[in-house]
Amino acid sequence: MERQNGHPSRRRLLLSLAAAFVAGCTAPPPAALMRAESTATGQPVAFDAPGLAIRGRYHPPSRARSARRLWVVIEGDGALWRNGQPPRDPTPRKPIGPTVIPVLPADDARLWLARPCQYLTPSAHETCDSRYWTTDRFAAPVLAAYNTLIDLYASGRQIVLIGFSGGGVLAADLALARADTAGLITLAAPLDLAAWTAHHGVPPLSATVPSGKRLHDLANLDAPALYLFGARDTVVPPAMLSRTRRLLPGDAVKIVPGARHSDNWAQILRPHLAGVVPPTPATRQHD
Helix, strand or coil: CCCCCCCHHHHHHHHHHHHHHCCCCCCCHHHHHHHHHHHHCCEEEEEEEEEEEEEEEEEEECCCCCCEEEEEEEEECCCEEEECCCCCCCCCCCHHHHHHHHEECCCCCEEEECCCCCCCCCHHHCCHHHHHHHCCCCCCHHHHHHHHHHHHCCCCCEEEEEECCHHHHHHHHHHHHCCEEEEEEEECCCCHHHHHHHCCCCCCCEEEECCHHHHHHHHEEEEEEEEEEEECCCCCCCCHCCHHHHHHHHHEHHHHEECCCCCCCHHHHHHHHHHHHCCCCCCEEEE
16 A cells, blocks of 8 residues: 655655754753653653753663664653643653553664653743643644654664654654654544544644544554554543544554553553564563
C-alpha cells in the first residue's frame, strides 16, 4: 500500500517550520531541571525556541552495535485543569512516558519527550507561551519542534512512535508525516479530537491534521499500529470512540477491560509490543 502519510506539501510545511526552530535547539539542561525522580535516567534533551520549550531524555542503545530503531515516547498533557482553567504549570505529577521506556528493547535507542513547557525552571517557564499547552498543543509549530528533535536522534534508524493521551495525538500526526515510521502505538489517546472536545464541551483545538483526516490517514498507515483505550477511562471514554472504531482497522483498536486513564500503561503495553514491532535478533528488554 502506498504511504499516504508522507504527503510532500505537509512534509515541506513541517520541514520549513523545523528549519525556523532548529536554531532554538540548545545544550541539554542540567539534570536538576527534571523534577520527577522517574525522569532522572538517560541523557538530558532540550529544544528551546521563542515561546516554546520541550524537555526529554535520550537512552542510547545498550550495546555498542548500531541500533536499527529509535523508539520515541511522547508524554501526556500533564497537570489537570481545575474548574475549566488550565494549570499554571503543565508538568505532570506522575509522568507515564518514563515508565514506558524500561519495557522497550534496550538494544534499541529510546527517546522520551515531555510536552511543551513541562519540566522547566521558573524563569524558563515564564517565557513559555501557555497556548502551547492549551489551545495550540497540537498545532504545526509543536509538531515541527518534535520532528526536529526526532531528526536529531534518528541517525537513519526506523522510528517507532508511542504516545500517551494527547501525546498519542502528536505521535499519530508524526507517524503520518514521517517517511521513516516503522510503528505507532497510542495509549488512551483522543485521536478524534472533534469528538473529544464535543464530549467534554470545550472549544475546538488547533491541530495540524483535522480529526476526520487523521483517522482516514491512520487507516491507511503503511506501518503496524495499535490503539489502546481504557474501558473505565473517563477522560477518553469508550462512548466517544464510535468514529475511531468505525474508521480504524478493527484488530488495531483494543479496549482494555478495567483500565482507567492514568493506569499503569507500561504494564498494559508490555504484552502487546512484539505483536506491533517484532524484536530484532538478540534484542532484549530491561528487567
